[in-house]
Amino acid sequence: MNKLLDSNLFNQEFVPKRHKFCDGRAKSDISLASSAQQRFGMEEKMEKAIEICGLTKRYGRNRGVQNISFVVEKGEIFGFLGPNGAGKSTTIRCLLGMLRYEAGEIKVLGHCAGKEQKAILQKTGYMPSEVMFYPSMTAGQVIKLAADIRGLSCGEEAERLCGLLGVDRKKRISELSLGNRKKVSIVCAMQHKPALLILDEPTSGLDPLMQEVFWELLTKAGEEGTACFLSSHVLTEVRQYCRRAAIIREGSLVRVDTVENLLRSSLRNIKLAGVEEAPALPEITGIKREKDSVSFSYTGEMQKLLRALLVLAPKDVLIEEPSMEEMFKWYY
Amino acid sequence: MVLLMHECKSHRKSLLVWSLCVGALCFACLLLYDSLADSMDSMSAMFSEMGAFSQALGMDKVSIGTLEGYYAVEISIMLSLGGGLFAAMSGSALVAKEEEGHTSEFLNTLPLSRLQILAAKYAAFLCLVFLFGVVTLLFVLAGFACMGESVHMANLLRYQGAAFLMQLEIGSICFFFSAICRKKPTGAALGLTVFLYVLDLLLRVVPALKPAKYITPFYFANASDIFAESAVNMPLLFGGACACVVFFLASLFIYCRRDISG
Numbered sequence: 001m002n003k004l005l006d007s008n009l010f011n012q013e014f015v016p017k018r019h020k021f022c023d024g025r026a027k028s029d030i031s032l033a034s035s036a037q038q039r040f041g042m043e044e045k046m047e048k049a050i051e052i053c054g055l056t057k058r059y060g061r062n063r064g065v066q067n068i069s070f071v072v073e074k075g076e077i078f079g080f081l082g083p084n085g086a087g088k089s090t091t092i093r094c095l096l097g098m099l100r101y102e103a104g105e106i107k108v109l110g111h112c113a114g115k116e117q118k119a120i121l122q123k124t125g126y127m128p129s130e131v132m133f134y135p136s137m138t139a140g141q142v143i144k145l146a147a148d149i150r151g152l153s154c155g156e157e158a159e160r161l162c163g164l165l166g167v168d169r170k171k172r173i174s175e176l177s178l179g180n181r182k183k184v185s186i187v188c189a190m191q192h193k194p195a196l197l198i199l200d201e202p203t204s205g206l207d208p209l210m211q212e213v214f215w216e217l218l219t220k221a222g223e224e225g226t227a228c229f230l231s232s233h234v235l236t237e238v239r240q241y242c243r244r245a246a247i248i249r250e251g252s253l254v255r256v257d258t259v260e261n262l263l264r265s266s267l268r269n270i271k272l273a274g275v276e277e278a279p280a281l282p283e284i285t286g287i288k289r290e291k292d293s294v295s296f297s298y299t300g301e302m303q304k305l306l307r308a309l310l311v312l313a314p315k316d317v318l319i320e321e322p323s324m325e326e327m328f329k330w331y332y
Numbered sequence: 333m334v335l336l337m338h339e340c341k342s343h344r345k346s347l348l349v350w351s352l353c354v355g356a357l358c359f360a361c362l363l364l365y366d367s368l369a370d371s372m373d374s375m376s377a378m379f380s381e382m383g384a385f386s387q388a389l390g391m392d393k394v395s396i397g398t399l400e401g402y403y404a405v406e407i408s409i410m411l412s413l414g415g416g417l418f419a420a421m422s423g424s425a426l427v428a429k430e431e432e433g434h435t436s437e438f439l440n441t442l443p444l445s446r447l448q449i450l451a452a453k454y455a456a457f458l459c460l461v462f463l464f465g466v467v468t469l470l471f472v473l474a475g476f477a478c479m480g481e482s483v484h485m486a487n488l489l490r491y492q493g494a495a496f497l498m499q500l501e502i503g504s505i506c507f508f509f510s511a512i513c514r515k516k517p518t519g520a521a522l523g524l525t526v527f528l529y530v531l532d533l534l535l536r537v538v539p540a541l542k543p544a545k546y547i548t549p550f551y552f553a554n555a556s557d558i559f560a561e562s563a564v565n566m567p568l569l570f571g572g573a574c575a576c577v578v579f580f581l582a583s584l585f586i587y588c589r590r591d592i593s594g
Binding site for chain 2: 097098117118126130132145150188
């Protein structure tokens, strides 16, 4: 648990032990739990927006997510990347208390997920990827309903957000496109100025102008201390707006790191001219043969590659850094 | 309270349609009594000789030769069956509609506990069934008033009370289905209501089925029995009330523990 709370370690790949203590469902080590309880004191509450440790969720015999662990700091915009079906939405729904999980521990804004779910949701704004509201209600009624259930008067902020996003409050939900429903969802998620925003593919369906407005809103919220946890497929957005990101593949976390470090991997695109075969190295993948050249991806040590190239003696060698898309495909 | 009002508002059309249709039908049938009055005595005598048929409808206990008896035998069928179907439809829709309509990601991510969500929805269900009873009662009273006849008010209220509990029991069973399903179990709810109604008819004819009176709530909400005996079967009513509580608690137990899909 001490490892979990060490944010430096969370910048690296980290596989925690399976345990939890929030809701008493797991038979966890008591001393470990009490030590963690001490560490999850007020100080921690103020600094961490999300703490997930060893989260495991299965759907019957099917895989959900396995042993997921990471921390989202207060005020940061954190990206959550992965291909379809990797477990992004499952993780988000566990955070929001919609799914019960078999193992692990989740703390959101210092509160235990599941046990103190109402307190979590009071301070959280959520925007799902497939936004749907009650079709017979108007956008304005939905926004007011969300504020009324929160017991807050958010009229002024809702008005401001509707103005910025161009939400027609009189239109019925059934008449709105996905993009317009997303705008309503942004207002619902942000009108109460939450301490944490959880956004599942937030910009899908939004036009480029609205995307710009959305990111401005999010950046400003981040500056005011709101943490933002977003899942996305749009890598350029993640590179531009997120400080750190986690990559999930087939239900398991591949890596948690700063976006800068994620991009600074050992993956290189190599092109050799004047040869027909690539060196026989296990770190080589994606070999493509052309007329008088061969290209491939390489993830090993450069000295090892150079030694192999001396034997092949190509006419020319081109070594490139991969694009962001290539990099994430590699992680996926 | 906000969610309760929201649920009541979102079901107001359904409430209006069902209560006005059933109420208006009862009102119209009461007004029709005048045109049938001449033949009612002979019909009453004929029905009373039809054995099982008259037993099933309660015509062996009250005479349809009077407006009150006509109400207890004929009109109450529409009220009981209409009310039962309305309660079944409302109960089965309240919880499962969120997952079927993909609105659960909106509702379940607002700061409400699952207990609060389910309690508000059940309270909305109680309000809807109560309002249905009030509207149909007003139509019935208007019918009696138009016919210039008086009705035994205590018996009428006893029947309305028993019918309210019958609707609650059926609705609570359907509410339970709704809490455990991801899609509205409307078909099952309507099927269950019709089954329980038919079971009530059969148990009045087939002695071997008599123990089924503890299963179907239509038995204790039978207007013929109530008007004939000027009393309601209190143990069965109590059993019905307990069933409502048990099904609500079972709904709560499962709903608070299961995964909610988006």
